[in-house]
Amino acid sequence: MKKLLGLLILMLACTGVQAAEGGYHLEKAPARLNDLPALQNGAKLFVNYCLNCHAASAMRYNRLKDIGLTDEQIKDNLLFSDGKVGDMMTVAMNAKEAKEWFGAAPPDLSVIARAKSVNAGPSGADYLYTYLRTFYRDDTRPTGWNNLVFPSVGMPHVLWERQGPRELTTVAMHRGEGEHGWERVTTTYDVNGAATVKHEPVADYHGHETMETRFTAKDPARVQAYDNDVADLVAFMSWMAEPVQQHRVRLGVWVLIFLAFFTVITWRLNAVYWKDVK
Incomplete structure (x- = not known):
């Protein structure tokens, strides 16, 4: 019982991580x-x-x-x-x-x-x-x-050495300090990790908060x-x-084929058995 409870807690914890x-x-x-x-x-x-x-x-x-x-x-x-x-x-x-x-x-x-x-x-x-x-x-x-x-x-x-240097640019739309104001925040992380942030007010925006990301590879x-x-x-x-997952999948296919074949045989045997029964 304790092992089952521990497993349940672990599953819930993993679910929380996925949500986070x-x-x-x-x-x-x-x-x-x-x-x-x-x-x-x-x-x-x-x-x-x-x-x-x-x-x-x-x-x-x-x-x-x-x-x-x-x-x-x-x-x-x-x-x-x-x-x-x-x-x-x-x-x-x-x-x-x-x-x-x-x-x-x-x-x-x-x-x-x-x-x-x-x-x-x-x-x-x-x-x-x-x-x-x-x-x-x-x-x-x-x-x-x-x-x-x-x-x-x-x-x-x-x-990182295999991937090479890259820059990251994120563009976020979110509400500004005004009651109904929106702003576009563009953040660029250079190859050394230094961030440059640019704020731009956006008028007449009626969408919702969004985030776009773009990597720029040097190589x-x-x-x-x-x-x-x-x-x-x-x-x-x-x-x-x-x-064993690939073996399990192949075995599952053969099991389904066998069940389909057995179903046909059972259906025909049933018809033969009951054909003379009124």
């Missing part, structure tokens, strides 16, 4: 769960950039054989210590040290793609895909970074390559959250 972070439109993540090279690239990115602080303690290294890697490839390219291929994907940092250094322990990412999913709404992959692509420099934050999906996030942009080709890497990383994290 749900103000930004989530983009659709590319579907790459069946793309083994993409999953392998995602595994490489995860180990190199995420596994330094975040653990994936529900996943073993040798499970990566399901995405086409051999034990030798895992040991040579994804294990950077004297660990074994059968070990869990953990980090050396413990929770006490993490809280002391960062203020809170970085969450375990084993099932983060499922935890960020919303019933009948955006998937966890959409959340992660958008989140990892909406970091921007903000010199008012302790880490020097902020995020549109998760405002005031405590995590820095660890992949578009670099950003395009980064977006492709993020799609691979998110695909791997989605696969890691439920490694």
Whole structure:
């Protein structure tokens, strides 16, 4: 009973987080769960950039054989210590040290793609895909970074070198100081995180409060390559959250085909059985 109550509280807490972070439109993540090279690239990115602080303690290294890697490839390219291929994907940092250094322990990412999913709404992959692509420099934050999906996030942009420098421009329409006045507020964050704010009064505006955002990349080709890497990383994290999901889907299709076939046979048997009954 206590475990069930704890699970219910955790689900409600996750729902609250989704509501708190749900103000930004989530983009659709590319579907790459069946793309083994993409999953392998995602595994490489995860180990190199995420596994330094975040653990994936529900996943073993040798499970990566399901995405086409051999034990030798895992040991040579994804294990950077004297660990074994059968070990869990953990980090050396413990929770006490993490809280002391960062203020809170970085969450375990084993099932983060499922935890960020919303019933009948955006998937966890959409959340992660958008989140990892909406970091921007903000010199008012302790880490020097902020995020549109998760405002005031405590995590820095660890992949910033792959994405390259960008500027962010936000245009907000909201009520000014006057009783019925509206103003347009344009805020630009340069590549170093310094913000420039411009206020413009808007007459005869009858809409509602809005917010538009626009990124300007200094190296578009670099950003395009980064977006492709993020799609691979998110695909791997989605696969890691439920490694058997593709097998489950294929099995479900065969079960439905069997039930449809069995229904036809049952219907015909029923007709034969009752044909002489008046």
